[in-house]
Amino acid sequence: MLSCREATELMSQEQDRPLGLAERLGLRLHMLICSACSNYRRQMRVLRAACRRFGGGDTP
């Protein structure tokens, strides 16, 4: 079973490279039992969306 520390590493890397099958499965299992990491994963997408807007000059 992945630890949260390992899971966060994979959640970062999935922003930069396609994960392998074993990595994806490990992550999915971890998500089932860990709400903190589920939040973290959603927040990675929020970070990317925020960076898109900021980097594009599209901020109020």
Place this chain on the structure above:
Amino acid sequence: MDLDRQSELNALRPDLLRFARLQLRDAGAAEDAVQETMLAALTGSHRFESRSSYKTWLISILRNKIIDTIRSRSREVSASSLADDEAGDDLLNDTLFDRRGHWTDAAAPGRWADPEASFEQQQFWKVFEACLDHLPAKTARVFMMREFLGFETEEICKEAGISTSNCWVVLHRARLGLRSCLETNWFAGAET
């Protein structure tokens, strides 16, 4: 019209400069990039419907200038200088995770209420910028190359002279730090 264009440009100058400084972390280089952007903007003859579309266009020119600057620096973010950031990395990991690698109670990510609504608030972007600025300099630079300038990790490795796996570690470190900072300084306070 030209006069308006000029005054709009002057009004947006501080925004451009902040954007460039954040990424280049070098006041002189940032100043140069903005200067070149303004020159390019004045000779362009595009028409814009709003100030925000004008700003978006300016930022896209500036982004290219920043990319040029980064490419012309040779191995600006050297592997040895990234090592300077690593002392902070252990500290970060120790505060966030316990010995078994689980989130500590204080650091466990909570739910973020309506991020889209936050994006509409100027104050959110001030916090966002402050959090970026708070990251270790080289870590931030690698992160911004990836997220603002759209470099692929391979290219970042090459420019920075680091290995791919090192690059992932640096990006991960940046995301951990930025996420914590945003939660502490924005989302935790925004929850009701």
